Amino acid sequence: MRFLRRSLLGVFLLSITLALLAFAGNTVRVAVQDRMNAEPRSFPERERVFAVNIVEIEPQTIEPVLTVFGELRSQRSIDLRSAVGGTVLEADPSLIEGGVVTAGQLLMRIDPKTAQASRDRVAADLQDAQAELRDAERGLVLAEDELTAAQAQAELRAQALTRARDLETRGVGTTAAVETAELAESSANAAVLSRRQALAGAEARVDQAATRLARAEIDLAEADRALDETEIFAVFDGTLSDVTVALGGRVTPNERFATLLDPTQLEVAFRVSTSQYARLLSGEGNLIAAPIKVMLDASGIGIEASGVITREGAAVGAGQTGRLIFARLDSAAGFRPGDFVTVSVNEPALDNVALVPATAVAADGTVLVVNDEDRLEVRQTEVKRRQGDDVIIAAAGLVGERIVAERSPLLGAGIGVRPITGGESMDEPAAPETVVLDAERRAKLVAFVTDSRMPEEAKTRLIGQLEQDEVPAETIARLESRMGT
Known part of the structure; x- marks a missing residue:
């Protein structure tokens, strides 16, 4: 009985468990179906708004600035060459790289012995030519006198022939006497012709002697010039570069030993594209004289100069594009030929732009x-x-x-x-930060600027800033960074 009771209890519990499992499975199934069949929940949507910086358009007139790179050149430069060869006997102390010379200053003297010897030989040839001319002129005078004598002799022979014929007509003279007079006259005429030929020869000798004398004078002038060219002088005030000769050296004819540049007359050459070049043309198609600014960044301190466009290159050049433009600089303090600079060109103004x-x-x-x-x-x-x-x-x-x-x-x-x-205008930059200097710090900065190798214009500008009550902080930081503080 106990076994039967326990068996029935187990079957009962198993039935209850299966029923609970079936109920739970049905509940899950119904829940899943309801979830799948239900409409999705909708939330109210909100538009996303972005914060943006804006600029208000105001029409104005603006001069565009074209920025390119260029190279400085000297408008006046000349190659110094030795017209004659020889040993350098004397060289000016300024005949060095970067030497400053003045117009008419003696730069170099070459050994004049060879040129002097050539000049002496030409002078001797000139004396020979002068003597030959004098001898030819004397010979011409003698030839003229001989011709005069021969003509007088011929006239006498003609008068004798006339008398002989007159005597023969009157029956006093003979035919033989007439023939003798005719022969004498003919001989006199032949003598006159010979003297004329001698006179022509004397005149030709005078001409040849004069030509020889002229050639000798030309040779003497060339010899004098060659002797003078043993001394080489500066053509204008300027600075020397590419110096390749020194005292005791030897130069050959037409050898370039230095280049003389005028650092005060500089121009900048820069290349622009074809489209940029078109914007620099006037209505007639000519290049306008647009103002420019040239800037050289020297150790953080900009050196600036202004100028104006003067001309353009005649040809584009092999392998090049655009146009080569030249501009003259009004002042060139601190600049040197060969500097690579930044060029800002002011283009014609544009109206109704922003x-x-x-x-x-x-x-x-x-x-x-x-x-x-x-x-x-x-x-x-x-x-x-x-x-x-x-x-x-x-x-x-x-x-x-x-x-x-x-x-x-x-x-x-x-x-x-x-x-x-924005709180600030795009065209109006914020004022630079300034600092009030004490006396000791101001004195150190002024002393550093004074002892530096800056151009005089840059020194004057910086010292003027440092003497103000308030000095830009950027200037102080730049100077102190160079001082090593």
């Missing part, structure tokens, strides 16, 4: 405009020039509009934005 950040304009020339509802619109514009991190665009159709200063891939037409206006 200067905006380059990040505000897309590659296709479109900008994003913020409308009255603070939503973005795409507008097309024309990019006139690119100025570093900014661009100059046409203001037509955008006057008074607000455009996005910095575009991003998240921004597009119809998107809502929150405009942010």
Whole structure:
């Protein structure tokens, strides 16, 4: 009985367990079906608004600045060459690299012995030519006298023939006497002809002697010039470069031993593209005299000079593109020929344009405009020039509009934005930070600038800044970094 009771109890418990499992499975199934058949829950959507920096378009007149690189050259330069060869007997102490000379200064004297000997030989040849001319002139005088005597003799023979014929006509003279007189006259005429030939020869000798004398004088002048060219003088005030000769050295004829440059008359040569060159042309197609600025960065201190465009290269050149432009510098303090400088050219002014950040304009020339509802619109514009991190665009159709200063891939037409206006104008940079110096620190900085190798203009400008009550912090930091403090 106990076994039967326990068996029935086990069957009962098993039935209850299976029933509970079936109920639980059915509950899970119903829950899954309800979850799958139920509509998804919907939450209220909120539009995302982006904060953007904006720039208001105001039409203005702007002079674009074209920035290129160029090289300084001297407008006056000359190669110093030795016309004659020989040993350098004397050399001026300024005949060194970078030596400063004045016009008419004796730079070098070459041994004149060879030139002097040649000059003496030519002078002797000149004396021979002069003696030959004098002898030829005396011979000409004698030939003229002989011709005069021969003509007088011929006249006497003609008179004798006339008398002989007259006597023969009157029957007093004989035919033989007439024939003798005719022969005498003929001989006298032949003598006159011979003397004329001698006179012509004497005149030709005089001409030849005169020609020889002229050649001798020319040779003497060349010899004197060669003797003078043993001394070489400076043509104008300037600085020497590429000096290759020294005292005791030997030079050959036409050898270049130095180059004389005028550092006060400098010009800058720079190359521009064809499109940039087209913007520098006037309405008649001529290159305009546009003002320029040249800057040389010397140890963090910029040296600047102004100038004006003067001419352009005659040819493009093999393997080159664009145009080569030349500009004259008004002042060249601190500059030297060969300096690689930055050239800023002021182009003709553009009217009705605006200067905006380059990040505000897309590659296709479109900008994003913020409308009255603070939503973005795409507008097309024309990019006139690119100025570093900014661009100059046409203001037509955008006057008074607000455009996005910095575009991003998240921004597009119809998107809502929150405009942010910058506190400072793009064209007006913030004032530089200044520092009040104490007396000791100011004295150290002034002494450093005074003892440095800066150009005098840069020294004057920096000392003037340091003497102010407040000095720009950037200037102080730059000077102290160079002092090693």
